[in-house]
Amino acid sequence: MKFSFLLASGIAAIAFASPGFASPTVGAPAPDFSLTDSSGKPQTLSQYKGKTVVLEWNNPGCPFVKKHYESGNIPKQQAAATSAGIVWLTINSGAEGKQGHVDGSAAGDFIARYHATPTAYLIDSDGKVGHLYGAKTTPHLFVIDAAGTVRYMGGIDSIASTDKDDLAKATQYVPQALAELKAGKVVSVPTSMPYGCGVKYGS
Amino acid sequence: MLNFSLRLFPLVASAMAMNGVQGAIVTTEHLGIELVGERAALVPGTTAWLGLHIRHEPLWHTYWINPGDSGLPTRVSWTLPAGFKAGEIVWPAPKRFAVDGLANFGYDGDVLLPVALDIPGDATPGSTVRIAAEVRWLVCHEECIPGKANIALDLPILASGPIAASAANVPRDTSFGATRAALPQDGAWKADARLVGDNIEVQVRGADLTTGFGLDAFAEQPKIVSNAVPRVSQRNGIAVLEFAKSDYFTSAPSALDLVITRKGMRALHVHAAFAPGAPVSASP
Numbered sequence: 389m390k391f392s393f394l395l396a397s398g399i400a401a402i403a404f405a406s407p408g409f410a411s412p413t414v415g416a417p418a419p420d421f422s423l424t425d426s427s428g429k430p431q432t433l434s435q436y437k438g439k440t441v442v443l444e445w446n447n448p449g450c451p452f453v454k455k456h457y458e459s460g461n462i463p464k465q466q467a468a469a470t471s472a473g474i475v476w477l478t479i480n481s482g483a484e485g486k487q488g489h490v491d492g493s494a495a496g497d498f499i500a501r502y503h504a505t506p507t508a509y510l511i512d513s514d515g516k517v518g519h520l521y522g523a524k525t526t527p528h529l530f531v532i533d534a535a536g537t538v539r540y541m542g543g544i545d546s547i548a549s550t551d552k553d554d555l556a557k558a559t560q561y562v563p564q565a566l567a568e569l570k571a572g573k574v575v576s577v578p579t580s581m582p583y584g585c586g587v588k589y590g591s
Numbered sequence: 592m593l594n595f596s597l598r599l600f601p602l603v604a605s606a607m608a609m610n611g612v613q614g615a616i617v618t619t620e621h622l623g624i625e626l627v628g629e630r631a632a633l634v635p636g637t638t639a640w641l642g643l644h645i646r647h648e649p650l651w652h653t654y655w656i657n658p659g660d661s662g663l664p665t666r667v668s669w670t671l672p673a674g675f676k677a678g679e680i681v682w683p684a685p686k687r688f689a690v691d692g693l694a695n696f697g698y699d700g701d702v703l704l705p706v707a708l709d710i711p712g713d714a715t716p717g718s719t720v721r722i723a724a725e726v727r728w729l730v731c732h733e734e735c736i737p738g739k740a741n742i743a744l745d746l747p748i749l750a751s752g753p754i755a756a757s758a759a760n761v762p763r764d765t766s767f768g769a770t771r772a773a774l775p776q777d778g779a780w781k782a783d784a785r786l787v788g789d790n791i792e793v794q795v796r797g798a799d800l801t802t803g804f805g806l807d808a809f810a811e812q813p814k815i816v817s818n819a820v821p822r823v824s825q826r827n828g829i830a831v832l833e834f835a836k837s838d839y840f841t842s843a844p845s846a847l848d849l850v851i852t853r854k855g856m857r858a859l860h861v862h863a864a865f866a867p868g869a870p871v872s873a874s875p
Contacts (some may be wrong), residue, residue: 407743411838435865445710449734450728450735451735451736451737483691484734487733487734519692522838524693525660525661536667541838541839545787549663549727551739563718578841579841580839581813581814581839582661582839583661584737585734585735585829586660586661586662586690586692586693586695586731587661587691588733589692589693590691
């Protein structure tokens with residue numbers, strides 16, 4: 389794994405240079421992006437410079453996503469993070485016509501249904517940002533520190549299943565990484581295998 | 592896991608297509624599943640073969656031990672009489688499913704996932720035992736649906752063999768004999784793995800890998816290599832498989848297990864030890 393600490397001093401706008409699946413690397417700058425949120429407002433990663441940011445890939449129809457929303461697991465993590473001043477961006481890269489694709493109003497309904505509190509719900513129907521981050525599953529999580537460096541990427545937790553009963557036994561990697569970052573510690577689990585439905589990209 | 596003991600079960604070339612016993616089929620969304628036994632009865636102190644027979648609806652698939660970029664492997668939890676012991680699923684070679692640029696590994700159509708069952712020496716001849724399994728899977732086409740079924744078989748204990756095969760409605764190519772004959776073949780090919788830049792290179796010494804035609808490879812362990820088809824080349828008579836490192840690679844395991852498939856030929860299993868000196872870790 390490459391660690392480009394020299395580049396990590398700010399947010400490098402790698403932008404959309406590489407086609408196909410890129411993937412950020414833990415310890416390297418998180419690529420900047422610009423998307424429209426569910427209320428029609430533009431959102432960029434760079435506008436949150438100086439804050440810790442969580443990216444969460446979402447598909448409301450995916451049973452893995454349902455596990456973590458119906459159980460309240462993700463909404464609870466969002467509430468804890470955002471009330472601590474952390475930015476939580478939920479991103480949907482589902483292509484039009486595919487399962488889980490949402491427009492702004494469907495995204496709003498989803499947020500309301502689960503009393504979810506992401507900072508914003510971003511629509512990425514052409515999959516550009518999903519590909520930029522190598523997002524493969526829903527859910528798929530990234531934690532970016534205040535300097536814009538990727539500190540965690542991978543699964544929501546340690547037990548790959550659609551079963552809510554597994555939550556109590558699972559390590560929740562995002563809250564763990566956020567707590568470690570806040571304490572100035574090294575993130576003890578910086579990557580894990582993301583698990584879930586495949587992101588429903590268009591062709 | 593893959594060292595199937597063929598000696599215990601000599602293959603009969605003219606094996607009947609219908610050669611097992613079965614419990615009730617559970618039909619759920621997009622697949623049917625049943626527990627089947629190869630033989631009509633169990634003998635104390637021996638090992639018998641059971642199988643999870645899954646019939647997928649056209650276009651739908653379930654997953655291998657490493658599901659690839661998304662998905663979940665099929666899992667079984669057994670409820671067995673005292674002293675009985677079920678092994679792990681002995682996974683047939685997977686197929687590759689490419690969806691929206693993601694790679695998944697699994698099965699479609701009809702598949703038999705074999706499991707060895709050890710029968711204790713003190714099982715009572717004349718009694719009947721219930722072998723029960725709770726199976727969980729994820730079945731996907733473009734969408735994914737988690738499934739669960741409780742399936743069971745009641746089998747008599749007989750004092751000694753040979754035990755007749757009895758009718759089970761398993762198609763010929765998913766019979767126990769055909770499934771075993773197609774399992775990834777173990778042991779004949781020596782391999783090692785090493786990190787080369789951002790790639791993982793596996794060198795395989797095996798005469799049958801020279802054509803490279805239709806060759807594909809699947810890593811049993813996730814998080815090591817990317818799930819794309821490896822690049823295959825020949826170097827001094829050695830087949831070299833080059834994989835991109837997984838995005839989630841953190842450290843080299845002691846070994847990488849690969850199932851190598853070739854068009855029209857039996858799949859291989861190779862156990863590739865990582866060459867010493869491979870970087871062992873990356874801390875953030």
